Amino acid sequence: xxxxxxxxxxxxxxxxxxxxxxxxxxxxxxxxxxxxxxxxxxxxxxxxxxxxxxxxxxxxxxxxxxxxxxxxxxxxxxxxxxxxxxxxxxxxxxxxxxxxxxxxxxxxxx
Numbered sequence: 517x518x519x520x521x522x523x524x525x526x527x528x529x530x531x532x533x534x535x536x537x538x539x540x541x542x543x544x545x546x547x548x549x550x551x552x553x554x555x556x557x558x559x560x561x562x563x564x565x566x567x568x569x570x571x572x573x574x575x576x577x578x579x580x581x582x583x584x585x586x587x588x589x590x591x592x593x594x595x596x597x598x599x600x601x602x603x604x605x606x607x608x609x610x611x612x613x614x615x616x617x618x619x620x621x622x623x624x625x626x
Contacts, residue, residue, distance in 0.1 A: 521589065523547070523570040528610060528618040530595040531574065533587060535563070540574030540585055541601050541618055543609050551586055565590050575603035 525531055525542050532539040549556065549567035556564070565588035572592060576585040582603040600613040610618035 521569045524589055525570075525572060525592065525594075526617075527620055530598070530601060530617060531572070531587075531592045532595045532597075533585075534591045534593055536578075538576050538578040538585065539595050539597065539601060540576030541603065541606060541610070542572050543575055543605075544573035546571045546573075549588075555586070575601060575605050575609075577601055577603050 523545050525545075527542050527545065529542045530539060531542060547570055549565075549569075549571055551571070556567070559565070570589045572587050572589065574585040574587060576583055582605075584605075598616065600618075606618065609621060609624055611621055
């Protein structure tokens with residue numbers, strides 16, 4: 517079995533994409549790539565991330581909209597704004613903003 521990289525971010529962390537101008541809140545983590553081959557193959561080869569790293573599900577936002585994003589660890593950095601994210605799905609998963617991160621609602625914990 518191949519080595520699995522340790523996740524740098526946790527559920528509730530606010531992160532920013534390295535290349536594209538969006539930020540988001542981590543709401544789920546896959547230890548390695550777990551999306552479709554069609555999704556992966558649609559990424560231009562010169563910027564296609566490795567599959568053997570954590571991938572993060574984000575409640576994401578940019579200047580124009582809110583959406584769900586699936587992003588490799590190599591393409592994320594800690595958010596330097598240190599402020600809340602305005603995605604409408606956040607209130608269903610997380611309690612109020614805690615100043616540095618979001619706390620998962622008790623009802624969402626396994």
